[in-house]
Amino acid sequence: MDSTIPLPRQQRLLHLLKQAEGELSAQELHRRLRAVQQVTGLATVYRGLKLLLQAGLVRCRKLPSGETVYAPLERDQHHLTCVRCGHSQALPFCPLGTGSLGLMSVMLQGFKPLFHSFSVHGLCPDCQATQTET
Known part of the structure; x- marks a missing residue:
């Protein structure tokens, strides 16, 4: 797999991140996927985010609460x-x-x-x- 071309599951995550005004947690991404009838487990969301990070397509930031939030790299x-x-x-x-x-x-x-x-x-x-x- 070319590391710059995400698979369909990762493309959905990236699309949701690009639509969002701010940063989103994995839990919030999971909620949004479920809201549009995309049945995806939370562990799958975390794996997808890890692949997007490794491909250099998203960035992450840890909040003081310990929660990690994600956004498209261009932000x-x-x-x-x-x-x-x-x-x-x-x-x-x-x-x-x-x-x-x-x-x-x-x-x-x-x-x-x-x-x-x-x-x-x-x-x-x-x-x-x-x-x-x-």
Whole structure:
């Protein structure tokens, strides 16, 4: 199998990810497949996502809750994530640089990246305000 051409099951997952406005968990993808009468087990969804990751077609990000969310690779988003309330805000730019990968090109030394993620974890303004009130 050519690693850049996913099988029909993976194509359905990729299609759902591209339709979604944000990132989706494997559980949410499973729910959406079931809603359109696509009988697929949750383990099959996880295997499909793993193959899409290995093919470089999707990226993933782990939330503070431990849940992993997925998005199409072309959505190069990076986040500020509150560790208290879980709110996640996308950054409007890639802090690692673009083009020849900017800062990353110095660090890669022949390594071929498929995707990267950048997250800053801390307290959002609302949680900071409630922290100072108590």
